[in-house]
Amino acid sequence: xxxxxxxxxxxxxxxxxxxxxxxxxxxxxxxxxxxxxxxxxxxxxxxxxxxxxxxxxxxxxxxxxxxxxxxxxxxxxxxxxxxxxxxxxxxxxxxxxxxxxxxxxxxxxxxxxxxxxxxxxxxxxxxxxxxxxxxxxxxxxxxxxxxxxxxxxxxxxxxxxxxxxxxxxxxxxxxxxxxxxxxxxxxxxxxxxxxxxxxxxx
Amino acid sequence: xxxxxxxxxxxxxxxxxxxxxxxxxxxxxxxxxxxxxxxxxxxxxxxxxxxxxxxxxxxxxxxxxxxxxxxxxxxxxxxxxxxxxxxxxxxxxxxxxxxxxxxxxxxxxxxxxxxxxxxxxxxxxxxxxxxxxxxxxxxxxxxxxxxxxxxxxxxxxxxxxxxxxxxxxxxxxxxxxxxxxxxxxxxxxxxxxxxxxxxxxxxxxxxxxxxxxxxxxxxxxxxxxxxxxxxxxxxxxxxxxxxxxxxxxxxxxxxxxxxxxxxxxxxxxxxxxxxxxxxxxxxxxxxxxxxxxxxxxxxxxxxxxxxxxxxxxxxxxxxxxxxxxxxxxxxxxxxxxxxxxxxxxxxxxxxxxxxxxxxxxxxxxxxxxxxxxxxxxxxxxxxxxxxxxxxxxxxxxxxxxxxxxxxxxxxxxxxxxxxxxxxxxxxxxxxxxxxxxxxxxxxxxxxxxxxxxxxxx
Numbered sequence: 327x328x329x330x331x332x333x334x335x336x337x338x339x340x341x342x343x344x345x346x347x348x349x350x351x352x353x354x355x356x357x358x359x360x361x362x363x364x365x366x367x368x369x370x371x372x373x374x375x376x377x378x379x380x381x382x383x384x385x386x387x388x389x390x391x392x393x394x395x396x397x398x399x400x401x402x403x404x405x406x407x408x409x410x411x412x413x414x415x416x417x418x419x420x421x422x423x424x425x426x427x428x429x430x431x432x433x434x435x436x437x438x439x440x441x442x443x444x445x446x447x448x449x450x451x452x453x454x455x456x457x458x459x460x461x462x463x464x465x466x467x468x469x470x471x472x473x474x475x476x477x478x479x480x481x482x483x484x485x486x487x488x489x490x491x492x493x494x495x496x497x498x499x500x501x502x503x504x505x506x507x508x509x510x511x512x513x514x515x516x517x518x519x520x521x522x523x524x525x526x527x528x
Numbered sequence: 529x530x531x532x533x534x535x536x537x538x539x540x541x542x543x544x545x546x547x548x549x550x551x552x553x554x555x556x557x558x559x560x561x562x563x564x565x566x567x568x569x570x571x572x573x574x575x576x577x578x579x580x581x582x583x584x585x586x587x588x589x590x591x592x593x594x595x596x597x598x599x600x601x602x603x604x605x606x607x608x609x610x611x612x613x614x615x616x617x618x619x620x621x622x623x624x625x626x627x628x629x630x631x632x633x634x635x636x637x638x639x640x641x642x643x644x645x646x647x648x649x650x651x652x653x654x655x656x657x658x659x660x661x662x663x664x665x666x667x668x669x670x671x672x673x674x675x676x677x678x679x680x681x682x683x684x685x686x687x688x689x690x691x692x693x694x695x696x697x698x699x700x701x702x703x704x705x706x707x708x709x710x711x712x713x714x715x716x717x718x719x720x721x722x723x724x725x726x727x728x729x730x731x732x733x734x735x736x737x738x739x740x741x742x743x744x745x746x747x748x749x750x751x752x753x754x755x756x757x758x759x760x761x762x763x764x765x766x767x768x769x770x771x772x773x774x775x776x777x778x779x780x781x782x783x784x785x786x787x788x789x790x791x792x793x794x795x796x797x798x799x800x801x802x803x804x805x806x807x808x809x810x811x812x813x814x815x816x817x818x819x820x821x822x823x824x825x826x827x828x829x830x831x832x833x834x835x836x837x838x839x840x841x842x843x844x845x846x847x848x849x850x851x852x853x854x855x856x857x858x859x860x861x862x863x864x865x866x867x868x869x870x871x872x873x874x875x876x877x878x879x880x881x882x883x884x885x886x887x888x889x890x891x892x893x894x895x896x897x898x899x900x901x902x903x904x905x906x907x908x909x910x911x912x913x914x915x916x917x918x919x920x921x922x923x924x925x926x927x928x929x930x931x932x933x934x935x936x937x938x939x940x941x942x943x944x945x946x947x948x949x950x951x952x953x954x955x956x957x958x959x960x961x962x963x964x965x966x967x968x969x970x971x972x973x974x975x976x977x978x979x980x981x982x983x984x985x
Contacts (some may be wrong), residue, residue, distance in 0.1 A: 338809070350935040351928075382785040388784070388793055398814055399894030409939075425946070426827070435626035459629075459636035460590065467578050469589075470818075471827050471949075476593040477815025480635035483729055484780040485813070515827060519888070 391492025632730030685771025725855025821967020
């Protein structure tokens with residue numbers, strides 16, 4: 327009897343270990359989720375906010391901007407990552423980290439219209455200047471291997487305008503992203519897809 | 529004999545020194561300005577070198593994906609001037625370009641950041657890249673008596689537009705789609721195109737009648753746009769400028785509801801009618817080339833390698849993935865893929881052989897948002913990208929134990945593990961990507977560049 331129990335115990339322990347390893351193997355990213363789950367999962371969540379825009383012209387332009395944002399995949403770097411993939415409740419609120427040898431450490435910015443931590447305090451022209459020339463509001467550069475502004479500079483001015491109009495209608499999120507620093511590690515180029523913003527203690 | 533040699537040597541040095549000083553004092557640059565280039569160095573390297581390069585050749589780290597390309601200062605050739613065709617620009621021209629930027633390009637308006645003395649110093653530093661500024665003086669054009677804008681002047685300008693055959697390049701409607709306006713290259717062997725004259729907010733040199741007049745009067749050096757001085761009278765050029773002012777369309781930010789909707793519908797229709805153009809726009813503005821290119825060891829894109837793949841992403845604990853060759857090369861690129869296979873890859877993340885991509889760093893999930901027409905357009909454009917033979921290795925996956933351990937570190941120990949990216953290791957016998965700048969003209973520029981090096985302080 328004791329022997330059977332012992333064996334049952336061993337088998338159960340083995341199953342637990344194997345189950346755990348299988349869980350590790352299959353857990354996202356990304357074999358447990360259907361591939362559709364990654365296909366533009368945020369589109370619905372953000373589209374509704376555009377319907378509330380009163381001015382029909384602004385709505386049409388913002389919709390164009392939303393389309394540009396979706397295929398340009400701004401949210402890939404600018405939406406903070408939680409434990410289970412992107413944290414959609416903080417859509418476009420920034421916080422991931424880049425380290426470039428000899429250049430410094432940069433964090434993806436908060437693109438929501440929050441006046442304190444986001445783009446609320448920036449003029450349209452300042453935002454467009456980033457997308458067009460990679461120049462920040464204070465005259466600093468965005469490095470092209472972090473923020474791909476050289477590509478976005480190929481957009482027409484009208485599409486860039488649409489993108490900015492859209493960003494003005496994203497849900498504002500208070501999410502303070504650390505400032506750029508000139509220190510970096512010795513590795514050539516590192517991307518940390520995690521959230522480095524300061525979160526208020528709840 | 530030895531002493532004779534010494535004497536000759538000394539006198540040679542002396543003569544060179546005299547010659548050099550004489551050249552400097554005789555140069556059109558005044559003493560104060562001559563001391564300025566060094567002062568402009570810091571501002572130049574802080575603000576300008578990112579695109580124009582430390583050496584002024586227009587090959588800075590951000591330059592490879594820009595259209596149009598940043599100016600190569602070492603040739604001393606500038607497009608937007610108030611001076612005769614082929615002449616140097618004035619200091620005021622250069623200052624205006626830095627202050628206002630060049631609309632429709634990535635050249636920003638620098639007025640908030642480069643001011644006062646600093647602006648002058650940057651201009652002097654930019655001029656120092658080319659020996660031409662020491663040898664020649666700018667020859668400003670005489671701007672005749674302006675013809676103020678009027679409907680009559682614009683109507684007269686329309687006739688000039690026909691007479692000068694502007695429509696050949698700029699189209700009868702001025703939208704830049706004339707029959708000849710295909711595959712234009714500029715003096716630097718980069719693609720250039722006839723400007724769309726109905727969008728004044730993209731006019732590089734400004735959109736006032738005077739600005740437009742100056743383009744006809746001075747030409748746009750280095751491009752197929754000639755100077756019409758001598759071909760057309762001063763009045764004709766002013767009328768033509770007024771005509772161009774008159775055909776401006778409304779930008780989307782000034783449209784009403786119907787106009788905006790019609791405008792977007794028109795864009796969609798144009799995209800369908802000319803998928804290659806639309807695809808080029810999408811591929812460039814999304815930035816496929818940002819990852820699908822070869823990089824140098826200090827992370828600059830190798831010229832001519834755009835879209836041929838070659839950036840390695842080390843995605844722990846999944847393995848090493850190298851961005852693929854998207855050019856039309858049959859063996860190493862997408863040449864043998866069907867349209868459906870290409871579309872499935874970039875919208876569903878499934879490769880030709882059925883292998884599935886990770887959801888990052890290739891953002892196929894985002895590209896799933898592309899409309900059907902836009903997907904087709906991207907495929908149509910990729911078909912036209914010149915073949916670059918560049919073999920990309922298959923992904924290198926970690927063994928299952930390392931993979932499980934990596935997942936454990938990520939998910940249970942909650943370690944924040946970074947993903948490095950670096951240039952892929954090239955095989956020795958790998959054929960180098962064909963540089964766009966390999967035509968005969970490059971030699972001329974190489975010689976000029978050499979000369980520029982010699983004179984630069």
